[in-house]
Amino acid sequence: MTMGDGRNEGVLRPSLGRNLTYGMLDSLGRAIVTGHYEHAAFPTEAELAKQHGVSRSVTREAVKMLTAKGLLSARPRQGTMVQPAASWNLFDTDVLRWLLERQFSIDLLRQFNQLRVAIEPEAAALAARFATEADLAAISAGLARMEAAERGDDDTLDADITFHVAILQASGNPFYAQFRDMVSTALHTSIRFTNRLKGRTANVIDHTVVRDAIAARDPDAARIAMRALIGDVLELIEQVESRQTS
Incomplete structure (x- = not known):
């Protein structure tokens, strides 16, 4: 040898x-x-x-x-x-992936989005205050990918996740940034579910409102826009649960 x-x-x-x-x-x-x-x-x-x-x-x-x-x-x-x-450590991406891969649970999806609504609106507000030019460019790049995905030129799921993860990073807070892997993992299931129910991909206009509020350095507007974005998902989940119990 x-x-x-x-x-x-x-x-x-x-x-x-x-x-x-x-x-x-x-x-x-x-x-x-x-x-x-x-x-x-x-x-x-x-x-x-x-x-x-x-x-x-x-x-x-x-x-x-x-x-x-x-x-x-x-x-x-x-x-x-x-x-x-x-x-179990639900913030561990492997554990979360295994949970999401087992028999689908609307409860788990609702609980995940309840966590999102407690995290991402505040991350958006922080991004409006502390995002660097590079951070803003990353958020806009995620939005551009979502627009390209609507034309069939990109992956809708990856583009949507890129946008949300860029905002967590732009918060400038390492604790918020640590949620990126968990949010990315869980969004793979959440976005597929909501897109299937709505019969369409994520609303680019609503995501644009979030980006514009962050770019305008308006924390309150960014917080409200992100809360509305996730609130729409929670409302959809509640509608599904209501149909299942009726």
Whole structure:
């Protein structure tokens, strides 16, 4: 084996290990969230390694990651146990993705948008005060992508998410910016649902009102415009829930 071959092998093996770990993490996380272990004991590391055909070290790392996400707990003499849903870290993008991928829940969608209405209007108001020229350009770029998507020249989902994430970033507040991954993950489901119900994509005019208020440095107008934008989604969800219960 040449020295070059050895270097390549050294690079590839850790990468393969990470892929195996994340593959197992995804498989186990989805199984936990969908209730696979609700009435069954969680397997030991040895059992998991055998079931999935991976090493104990890969299994151990995946279990550690699931424990950090609040899905599992390990106690002496009790082994590894699945935690109740109340203990799961809902701000973790993997956990949120697994929740959204399981049987669709209108309740979860409503709860997510209730969180959005508590976060994004204030982020828009902060953006109106503190956004840099680069931030404003990013928001406008997201809006331009939404306009292009209406013409069929861009992806409607990605464009809409880009717009909202740009506003979180433009708030200038690192705590708001930290919500970007969670909002991006959940919006993939939320936007698909609302677009399907409305029979059309997001209202570009309403998003333009938000952008213009931020560009005009008007925090109150930005807050109101963003609240109206998300309020429209909540109203749509309430209509669906009303039809389902009637």
